[in-house]
Amino acid sequence: MEPLNIKDMYLSDFKKIENIYDTEFPNTWKISILESELNNSSSKYIVAYMSEKIVGFAGVLFSVDTADITNIVVRKSYRHMGIGSKLLEELINLTKENNKACLTLEVNINNVYAQQLYNKYNFKNLGIRKKYYNGTDDAYIMTLYL
Ligand SMILES: CC(C)(COP(=O)(O)OP(=O)(O)OC[C@H]1O[C@@H](n2cnc3c(N)ncnc32)[C@H](O)[C@@H]1OP(=O)(O)O)[C@@H](O)C(=O)NCCC(=O)NCCS
Structure with a gap:
């Protein structure tokens, strides 16, 4: 498997998957909602790249002492290769770093x-x-619970 690189997700990343969003990332949020979430200062989004290709992304919304997973999705043809696990590990780390008591x-x-x-x-x-x-x-x- 090619190396997996997980980074913060910005609108510029999102623009790269706009045209394949409905086919490769089906049954997730409407694209307009995701776009507004990327501008929400209480949310944090991460993206998984394999070479130059976006193969998944995930997001978490922080409140006072808890965190909620808003989204976690892996590109259809890249599932069951461990990418979802890596994204989830990163969300767990972010929740710990932000001193939240639990991730829901x-x-x-x-x-x-x-x-x-x-x-x-x-x-x-x-x-x-x-x-x-x-x-x-x-x-x-x-x-x-963390
Ligand atoms: C859920 C999802 C993110 C998992 O991503 P993934 O990259 O396939 O996950 P992983 O490869 O890390 O697999 C994690 C575990 O899920 C299970 N699993 C995932 N795909 C599987 C498959 N096709 N067959 C059997 N088990 C599977 C396994 O238990 C696996 O752990 P293991 O391989 O160590 O046994 C992915 O299926 C997806 O994008 N689904 C659509 C969006 C979605 O439903 N998101 C969740 C919203 S709550």
Whole structure:
């Protein structure tokens, strides 16, 4: 596997994936929401590059003493190669560096791979948000205490 380089994500990175966003990064946030999140001073976004190619990105929103994962996505043809794990490790490190007590997220109860990723890093399933996704699918609330 080519070396993976994880950096802070800026609007200029995002511009590089705009034209492939819907096909290569499907079922994530609408592009307009992501764009505004990149300008939110309480959020931090990171991007994974392999050579010159963006292969994933992830974001976290900090509040007073906690952090929430807003997004973590790997380019379709690059999944199950460890990139999601590397992005998540970096989000965990950022949360520790910012002295937050825990890192929380919601995950669709049908999204088994994402749940496996979070289980691998000892996130605990703390409950369910009913009909969280599109008014139909339930979400698990998963938290890692630091
Ligand atoms: C969830 C997601 C980010 C994982 O990224 P990834 O790069 O594939 O993750 P990794 O390769 O680091 O795999 C992490 C773990 O997930 C599980 N997993 C991921 N893909 C898998 C697959 N195709 N088959 C079996 N297990 C898989 C494994 O347990 C794996 O750990 P292991 O390889 O050490 O056994 C990716 O599937 C994705 O982008 N999904 C769409 C967006 C999404 O659903 N994001 C989560 C929102 S809450």
